[in-house]
Amino acid sequence: MKNFRKGDGERSGLFTRRALVLGGAQAVLMTALAGRLYQLQVVETDRFATMAEENRINMRLLAPSRGQIFDRSGVPLAVNRNNFRAMATSDRGRGADLLVERLDQIFSLGEAEKVRLLRELRRSRSAQPIVVRENLGWEEVARLEFNAPDLPGVFIDLGQSRDYPEGELMSHIVGYTGRVADEDLAGRDDPVLQLATMRFGKKGVERSLEDNLRGRAGAVQVEVNAVGRVVRELDRTEGQPGANALLTIDLDIQRFATEKMKEHKSGSVVVLDVVTGDVIAMVSTPGFDPSTFARGITQTEWRDLLDNPERPLHNKAIAGVYPPGSTYKMVTALAALEAKVIDPWTRLPCVGFLELGSIKFHCWLKGGHGSTNVTEALACSCDCFFYEAARRAGIDRVSDMAQRLGFGKVSELGLPGESAANQPTRAWKQEKIGKPWQHGDTFNLGIGQGYMTATPLQLAIMTARIANGGYEVQPNLLLAKATPREELAPPAVRTKPTAPSLRLNPQHLAIVRQGMSDVVNGSLGTANALRVKQPELTFAGKTGTAQVKRITEREREMGITQASLPWHLRHHALFVCYGPVDNPRYACAVIVEHGQAGGATAGPIGRDVLVETMKRDPSRRTDRFKKMASR
């Protein structure tokens, strides 16, 4: 027993010593815990508090409602409609594969879509949600809601998408929108463009008025949980919707002109208000269906549009370049008159050709027109007269006059893709062709051939500037813009041009206008058949036929004619006109691609469109807008 007690005493002594050592060690470790708490909760607490807030609070931008687009009387051309979208926030890219697999089961996305979603889910730093699918139907919405527990971070968002009620009819003018591309961001630091749901104008007015239509982003501060689901809203600042735009286009005339073009494969019509420069109609056929872009175009649809030889995506009114042919003769006439190398009474001979050295320059009329003055030469479109007039005026003066009338440069219309076409000069030829300017080049330029090209819009501008008494009007598509739709209203009617004058001799302009009037109304006129009986609708014009392929002397002898050539080699048919002849208000330019003869093919279209425009007289009528707007 004693042993037992003694032994225990010894054991207990050792135990106590060792236990105290152990207790000391535990005290040290407890102190370390307290130190760590101090470090985390006192020393570094600000840093961690910020991180916790960053976890919790998300700033989300609210896409502003895009401005709507109307024609001049208030008919909607581009509107917004509700669009149910499936959106997803990635939980910092975790579980993205599984999520995409499940979404695929619901929507059958397809391989390309799956790859896009995975890429975007991984890239998005959980800050901004990405778009899974747009324009959901009710059934899809229901299926998504039903499967919501299996789809963390996926939610349905009511957004807006673009709708184009007039479709193909307005496709080239209104254009379309698409996802924001990297090049769209250049020079724009608007943060709203980072939103996945944001759309950006790609073509037409959607593009040229992009910065007006877009509006300003609102922002909402939300509390989110770990999977990115919004728990509650903390703060909200509303954005500002984009400005609504009233275009100068008169939809009725646009439709009328398009109908008239239907019988031809492709071509273009431009109608301008010669006083204001308002574009009343601008047709380029064929067009395309902008809704394919609004819902997201497929690869095949895109290829089909690109491969079509009639080039439906191409706005021929501003980007199609053609030799102006005889429609250019007003330029030559004005250049020669202003240079005083001819006067209104100067008569020049025509025997069917003009010789320059060994080269023969033919007149379109084999036997020649005999002796004509400038008015008669315009009426019968005598080539020889204008060869000589151009020779006398010289390349520099002709080019200068053409540029003053709008050739060779991009107008102030503002639509993307407008071409400057080509108004040749001495310097241009030296630089581009590497050869000095020849007399023969001047001859060709005098009748709008050779190196000379122009767009239908430029032809309409030229006609307008001649018709309005020499004012440098610029084409214009935007009639008015306003953010609240109620304030949208056309400006007051204008009867006098406000554009700067070109300082052309009014007498010379009158002579040229007389010549254009005689084209239609004179007995010798090349478009004599187009004459209109009603005095208030009489108009003036000029035909043109632009060579695509030169028919050689030998081919002519072999009996090859225009009609026997394949379509794509036939001449282009051109017609420019303005009216009413006494008090011009509207100018119109028509090109029928490969339409062969200006007077016969393009002429009737020009006349019908111009007469229709004069009848409706859109520039002086605002009552229709009020009727439309009050609806």
Added chain:
Amino acid sequence: MGSSAALDAPAPVGFAEKIWRINWGLVLVLTAIAGIGVLALYSAAGGRFEPWAARHAVRYGSAFMLMLVVALIHPKVWLSLAWPIYIVSVLMLVAVDVIGKIGMGAQRWLVIGPMQIQPSEIAKVAVILVIARYYHGLRREQASQFLYTLPPLMMILVVVGLVMVQPDLGTAMMVLMGGGALLFVAGVRIWMFLAAGIGAVACLPIAWSLMHDYQKRRVLTFLDPDRDPLGAGYHITQSKIAIGSGGMFGKGFLKGTQSSLNFLPEKQTDFIFTTFVEEWGMAGAMVLLGLFALVVVWGFSIAFRSQHHFGRLLALGVTAMLFLYVFINTAMVMGMLPVVGVPLPLVSNGGTALLSVMFACGLLIGVNVYRDAQLPRTR
């Protein structure tokens, strides 16, 4: 032996005396800790008693009764039950490993009728009991001899090995360190600990090669949490954000954003400390850790007052286990140790762990109740 013992022995303790000898202060501290657990679990569920807080309170109630019953059982019973309990728990661990193998994956649960049991929790207590029993039977000189150190080493390592293959690194660490602490106070020579330490370092490469990929990842992530901030490091980063953003006095009850918005993983089990500290700040953390420290100090004083070696070792073993639980868990959620899956005793949601901790506390209090019991060294 009986008659001579009666001369020295104090009078047998009556039932009232036994009740009196229960450390009611300690019981109060334990209940306070469990109360904090209920509070934290209520908050973790977003301000609801379901699904965790209410169950935790009920479980604590029944575990409380178990503790009192255990505390009133005479140590000689535990002395005789030490080996059977140890053997049963080892068999259960084997069973769990076998079933786990069949079930293809980590397996920690054993289903017996309506009960789910985590054998590793029972094994923790069993190792303490069996080692205390072993050293109680040794003389002082024997305790410091190398050969006599081998059997308890085996008892520890068998359990550690079985737990490791589950795999449950946290519990294995606890058994190893708790067992080591017991051997230390029992009088094993210091040089043996040094040798074991050197051996352990030498064995690290082998241990590394035996670890699962996810375990390796955890260790690497612990050494450098920014290595994979969105993957394995995510948990610990979010936990540190939650604790740090709590600051001195916390965000307020039910106002912890990290836990309520689910940025915290396992917020009701291993990361319950984080949930609590985010809302109550460093002040709350110091109160909670202070209560645990009080338990440990109490445990030491019970160990010192015990008249028999079995009681001393048992009390100290239980105290060391509780300390390890608390230290490993809190150090883990604060990014001082790798994430190994150790709950915070009395606070984390989970039945078996609560029962085993309260059972151990019952043993601890029992040592106090029977502090002057006479226990023969051998039977």
